Amino acid sequence: WYFYSKQQDETPAWKKVNYQNVYKDIADLLEDENYDDGSYGPVFVRLAWHASGTYDKKTRTGGSAGATIRHAPESEHGANAGLDVARRRLEPLKQKYRNISYGDLYTLAGVVGVQELGGPTVQWRPGRSDKQADACTPDGRLPDAAQGADHVRDIFYRMGFDDREIAALVGAHALGRCHTYRSGFDGPWNASPTVFTNFFYTELLENTWVPKKWDGPKQFVDKPTGAFMMLPADMAFKTDPRFRTYIELYARDQDTFFNDFSAAFAKLLELGVKFPEDAPTYRFKTLD
Ligand code: HIF
Incomplete structure (x- = not known):
């Protein structure tokens, strides 16, 4: 019994999640006739991209691994205005799938947004681990729409x-x-x-x-x-x-x-992430 329970404890959290089920649950959250044009898909894509697009290849900081976008000050950066709406929509799934990291949840939501709205299949891997607010990236890493x-x-x-x-x-x-x-x-x-x-x-x-x-x-x-x-x-x-x-x-x-x-897009969602060696690559089926 001791051996068995010890084995269980050593299973990393990311392995305890059925990601095809999470995919389906995110897909079920997309439609809402009272929100914008009727779908949360676009704002999920924007959340996944802003969670990832802070990556700096020189310092190897930023990216989706820590999900620092959910912490102030990063959550308050001007470029991230409105993304709290997407995070709040996804939060019940973080409660349901306790072992999923926010980094995996937010990037997977981007994949769901692309695929369920008729886009291409996007390969995706799990295994990001969340970081605290001290890992937030500085303001200014996301693009300024007013520039060229x-x-x-x-x-x-x-x-x-x-x-x-x-x-x-x-x-x-x-x-x-x-x-x-x-x-x-x-x-x-x-x-x-x-x-x-x-x-x-x-x-x-x-x-x-x-x-x-x-x-x-x-x-x-x-x-x-x-x-x-x-x-x-x-x-x-x-x-x-x-x-x-x-x-x-x-x-x-x-x-x-x-x-x-x-x-x-798959590359964007993986910037700066050190995946566990045995993390499988998923190609999710879309819902019909
Ligand atoms: Fe966006 N983007 N993005 N963007 N973006 C906005 C909205 C979306 C830039 C600026 C803006 C990408 C690149 C750039 C999406 C996805 C991607 C908005 C409006 C701005 C200002 C936000 C709002 O008012 O709600 C700039 C300057 C970019 C560099 C060229 C990516 C390629 C296109 C990386 C990308 O995937 C999506 C989706 C939205 C729509 C969000 C919504 O709520 O509908």
């Missing part, structure tokens, strides 16, 4: 991405919208913000984008409808010649976009 191509490159090169990967990631702005009470910007990027498509690229290339006339921060709207938006940082992908090559590729070839996005 140089800034976007500085931020994503720091994480270890190249131009093609950055251009593939930005297609996620087909999902969701900007909220004046979160970022100050306003509106969705296209007409189907709860479906994962390559419309970010097609809209960016096919529309004429003009500065929005308003008191808010500088952003662009499509002419003539004004229904859709682009951030100054999004516009950089159209004007920068090296980014633009990939934007044109992904606009005409949705399969290549899906493949490249899947790889780049």
Whole structure:
């Protein structure tokens, strides 16, 4: 009996979780007709990305491993405004699956968001372990939407991405919208913000984008409808010649976009994580 109980105690927490069940439970949390465009998927994708995108390859700090995004001061960083909504939505699952780490829960929620909204399968591994507030990253590691191509490159090169990967990631702005009470910007990027498509690229290339006339921060709207938006940082992908090559590729070839996005997003969620050697790689089935 002693031997048996000792064995049990030594099973690492991450091994005691059925991740396909967690996937299903997160998927069941997505739909809510009273929230935004009817789905928490987009804000889960943003949570997973902001939890991960603090990584700095030189100092090997940041990334999703510690889930420091849930602690102040990181939770209060301007770039993270509104993500408390996503964390609160997921909290009951942390209570239900006591052995899951927040880092695994938040990144898995991003995978669910992408897949359940019609995007590609994203490979994912468990085994992140949470850290306390003293591991919070400094403000300024996430991109500033008011800036252009140089800034976007500085931020994503720091994480270890190249131009093609950055251009593939930005297609996620087909999902969701900007909220004046979160970022100050306003509106969705296209007409189907709860479906994962390559419309970010097609809209960016096919529309004429003009500065929005308003008191808010500088952003662009499509002419003539004004229904859709682009951030100054999004516009950089159209004007920068090296980014633009990939934007044109992904606009005409949705399969290549899906493949490249899947790889780049999986890489993002793993930045800085030291996985246990026996952590399996999951390819989750989507719900029907
Ligand atoms: Fe976003 N992003 N992002 N983003 N983002 C916003 C919303 C979403 C940037 C700025 C913003 C990526 C890159 C960049 C999503 C996913 C990803 C908002 C609006 C801003 C300002 C927040 C709000 O007001 O609610 C910048 C400057 C980026 C560098 C180019 C990633 C590639 C596109 C890495 C990525 O995956 C998603 C999803 C949303 C929508 C959230 C929602 O609540 O609907």
